[in-house]
Amino acid sequence: MPIIAYGEEMGYNPKEIEKKWQAIWESEEAFEPSDDQSKEKKYILSMFPFPSGRLHMGHVRNYAIGDALARYYRKRNFNVLHPIGWDAFGMPAENAAIKHGRHPKEWTYSNIDYMRKELSTLGFSFSKTREFATCDALYSRWEQAFIIKMYEDGLLYRESTTVNWCEPCHTVLANEQVEEGCCWRCTTEVQLREMPGYYIDIVKYADELLDDLEQLEGKWPQQVLAMQRNWIGKSQGLEFRFELTKESQVKLGGKFDAYQVFTTRPDTIYGVTYSALAAEHPIVKYLLDHNLLDEQTAEAIIRIANSSERDRAQAEKEGYALGIDVIHPLTGEIIPVWTANFVLASYGGGAVMAVPAHDERDFEFAGRYGLPIKRVIEGGERLPYVGTGVLVESGEFNGRESGDVKEAIINHLEEKSAGKGTTNYKLRNWGISRQRYWGAPIPFVHCEACGLVPEKVENLPIVLPEDVEITGEGNPLENHPTWKRCACPQCGKEAIRETDTLDTFVQSSWYQFRYATDPKKWDERGIDRDDANYWLPVDQYIGGIEHAILHLLYARFFTKVLRDMGQCDIDEPFERLLTQGMVLKDSAKMSKSKGNTVDPDGLIAQYGADTARLFILFAAPPQKELEWNDSAVEGAFRFIKKLYSKKEKATERVLPEIDHSTLSSPAKEARAKVYEALKKASEVYEKSFAFNTLIAASMEALNALDKQDNSSVWSEGMYILLNLLEPIIPHVSTELSESLFDRKNLSATLKIKEEVFVQDTITLAITINGKKRTQIDISPDTPKEEILVIAREAGSKWLEGMSIIKEIVVPGKLVNLVAKPI
RNA sequence: GCGCGCGUGGCGGAAUUGGUAGACGCGCUAGAUUCAGGUUCUAGUGGGGGCAACCCUGUGCUGGUUCAACUCCAGUCGCGCGCACCA
Structure with a gap:
């Protein structure tokens, strides 16, 4: 019986472990991509969040999936780009201003600070140097330059037409942003109104947007492809x-x-x-x-x-x-x-x-x-x-x-x-004007003499005035006493600045290129072509299905436009797409109004980040909806505790050489389970993303290890299991890897040892007319004829009065005897 | 109405892609530890029958293909998502 008097120190303490490793990772700058573009790359991107104030479980799921992939490929020695940023413009910031009297900018940046901390307590391996918010003036600067270029290329125009107007949001909406006649954001019914606005000629690219979906076949969910086709409606x-x-x-x-x-x-x-x-x-x-x-x-x-x-x-x-x-x-x-x-x-x-x-x-x-x-x-x-x-x-x-x-x-x-x-085409041109304050100003000027004139590129960015009063009445830019008064870029006479701001979907249409651009070049250019060509397309994009049309269509479109502008040479931004399911509680989407939320901070405080991540990846395959279950969270916690408690079992500090033939059968079984899990790992991380099955296989392996007592087998088992679990539960895995193997097991490429799958005896099911009746244990090299003799003998009880008309042997699996009454 | 997807224990979900259905986890039952609760450990757990070895039955339903079907095909019912008078 082990003495557990000093159990407190011996036990699993997630708080301490997680803090420790997060600090080490930060000081090691462990998650920054390398500048060496000769290395093979992986660009793993989870959709960036709107800085609403706090993370919710949907975010945790989104980033847990992306992080697992990023960490996996990093370990496989790829050059990994795994960035994060903030989709920071938008209505809620103004609503907060109206409700709480806080300035949208202050509200946004303080939310970002808080949420950045939340992300780091979850141990996500994001690059720190590439982070930005789309409301940063430097980001607007380049976005405005692209908008002007589009205008010069005849791709952007101003026109007065009937538009969808949302009264509560006090702005127009693009067609894609109207769902069943209602505003996608506030769900009130839209009105039709005649008014001027800026449009981007997305229909010009309709054929290409449609045809290129073919390249994505098998890599994007069928449903999303179907929705895009449907939307384009050729x-x-x-x-x-x-x-x-x-x-x-x-x-x-x-x-x-x-x-x-x-x-x-x-x-x-x-x-x-x-x-x-x-x-x-x-x-x-x-x-x-x-x-x-x-x-x-x-x-x-x-x-x-x-x-x-x-x-x-x-x-x-x-x-x-x-x-x-x-x-x-x-x-x-x-x-x-x-x-x-x-x-x-x-x-x-x-x-x-x-x-x-x-x-x-x-x-x-x-x-x-x-x-x-x-x-x-x-x-x-x-x-x-x-x-x-x-x-x-x-x-x-x-x-x-x-x-x-x-x-x-x-x-x-x-x-x-x-x-x-x-x-x-059903697809209509993209209306990008919004009559709101908290967005990127559209960089045009109205001059009485010259008409519509784009701002000079050297004057960019056009930044928002900070001294505004946000009341919800009208457009604060329109109402501002001086901001809109300016000089015409062409004739120099007094002119009026455009007070519409850009649809926030414009920002999220090119952010994947901005991350790819070396931050050292961020001042000089919006997108670096070589960097973009190296990093893009995103190898794996992860996000919610709710963006199946809006964001994904716009981002695909922008990619083609940017390509035609010479900013990059790729056609499609996202090579593979994973649409994660929603996180539910009591069969309903978690929401404040329903009062069925689970707060990530509270969960981490109670169980630690690793448990949160493990549960969320274990409870369901990522594509499916995930039903929250408090006791299943306990189960995830229990597994980690068990893993941690077995650390003394591994006594060797390197991957041991083991003579398989001398082992007891539980030890053999344990090794087989460990290597089965290892085999599964590459398939899961590279193809299926069925983390739930990898975690199950790891649990099986740990259970099997626990049924034997060979310390070499234990050492090997921990060496491998910690490696393949590290992307999922990085803190505890790294902690144990450090104390057991000096983290050597985390950098190695592990080889599958086929000999562990060779068994002394194998069990074959005996089925008669396809129905399982009994089973036999035989040596794996038993010849077919002999197997049949044994099988007939084993099945004789069910074969009385029957004559065998066919015999099928599936090697390693079963024998089927087909018999008919005489 | 059209398009896409899905129906497996009490629950979340597995099934090497046609080869022993229900892995793993939750829950539940019994037992051990404990003054007790919790924790932890052991055993059991699709349904029905039998003292038992075992038997019957079972992947929404009905057929079909096959030695063999959760898996393939046809039909049908149910659910979810998307689009919806796009001429």
Whole structure:
């Protein structure tokens, strides 16, 4: 019986161990990447946090995964870049200012200081020299330079259009930032508003953004790829002109002679019985402005135009005849024009041809208003029939298949100069203006004489004024007495500075390049091309699925833009993506409002960082949701205590040479388990990320070691287990590695010794007709014939009155005897 | 409606990718240690049956392929996520 009188000193003391190693790592600058770019690199990146004040469990999970990978590759002698920074601009800082009267800047930087400490108590191996906050003036400086370059390259423009306005956030939102008609941040319904703003032409890159998803196949989650494809929404078809009749042209004051419509089904063009315009369409506007509609109709159309897209999507089909007609480009028929609430203003020109026989929406609308329905595709019992088939009543195209007639109809219209093959995207250009204070100023100036002028690059950064009053009313930059007054960069006369700030997604679109740039060069340039080419793409990116569209699409887009600017030579920023699941408690997302949070600080105070990290990686595979479980945390703590308590078992300070054949069978078993865990390690760290199974294998190995007492086997076991657990529970692993092996076990590349898997006897399952009946122990080199003899004997009980018709031996696994009654 | 994914003990989850289902952990049961609680240790733990060796049954459901299916195929039900009048 061991004496445990001085157990307190002997026992596992996470606080002391963790503090000690965190200090050592800091003084050793253990996590800084090397400047030597001839070394093989790994860039491991967890999405950077918004400095909200405190870490939550989602952060802990995110960084525990990234840290495990970074530490693994560092040990494998890769040059590892594992940076952290702060996504520091954004609304919550202003909300805190309104609520608590704290200046956003002060609030943000003090949050960063606190959270940086939290990260270090968790022992994450981040590079310290590359840390930055996106609200740092130096970061804005380069971002503003990129924005100006985009403007010069014709990729960025200012335009007044209908935008999504969120009243509580007091700003416009990009399309991606509207979820089911509501603001992604505050979930209130967005309003449509006409106002000027800055846009980046992301649609120009739509094809590349779509096509390059193929390169990511198998490396990004399928779901994310599908969401991106869906969002880009490429569709090919026909765009053609609907010529207005002479009478209609006259009615429209000669202002319009035709309008464009888009269809993906040119094969149904002979089935057109009406055409429909969005309520916002210029022709409808003209009719309203010139009182060419009766009062009731006009009112109804205005009501539709003022309702949100979301409301319209839920409303019944509704529309009004406009009293004008167009001419069918192929048949010359007169087609009535309607306005309809289901036609989207923002897609395909805001106008459609309507083929009620072959489109559900058109059908429903036609039914409601008694419009004619003309079938032109054979197939299906009932209308609408939206499938493909043989064309009828389609003039010269009769009898041909939809599939091969599409191209012909497009060509036909092209020849008549009435239409052309076109590609449309659901993706819209990225609106980057925000009418808020706490963001990077958009570096433009409005000059009465020169118009819109970009700021001179040498004047960058344009920094925010600090003496502002944040009340939640209006834009503080707009309201500031002097800030917006400036000199025109072009003519030098008095001008007005732009008061919109950049969408915060702009900052997170290029931060991966900033980390890669040697900090010594941060003053000189935003991105160093050689550094970027060396470090990027990020080998493994880790973050929440909630960024599947927004951030990941923007960052991919920026990468391509920066490439075209000559900042780097890569096409895709993130080679592999891991989307972690949420951390739940009581089956609900942890949140302050639900009161179901578990505070990382409290957990660390109670059990230590290693337990927190171990639990979070053990409880579920990283991609899945993780249900918090206090007693399972205890279990993780118990494992670490057990590991620690076994340190005296290892008596040799190097990896011992062991003669496997002389060992007892529990010792052999223990070695096999240890090496199984080692085998698993590389697969887990490099491929599957199923840390839960690696931890399970390590637990099995420790349990097996504990069932034997050979100190060499113990030494070898600890040597290996501490190595493979170090990325997960670094403090206790390093502590034990230091005291047992002078940390030599942490730098070595460990070899798998195949001989430990060779067993004296192996167990084969005996199955009869695929059903397991019994098992046999045999020597591994027993010939097949002999195995069958033993197997038949072992199974004889179940084979009575049967005749064997087939025998299958799966080496090392089982014997299956296939038998039939005689 | 369309797209993607998932259904395995009381719970979290394993299963070398077609070869002994339920590893590992939590929980639970019994026992040991303890004045007691906690800790720790030992044994057991999918369901049903049997004194027992054992037997039956079992991966949402129904079929199929195969010597062999949690794994592959078809259908079906349920759940989750995303998109949603995109012409």
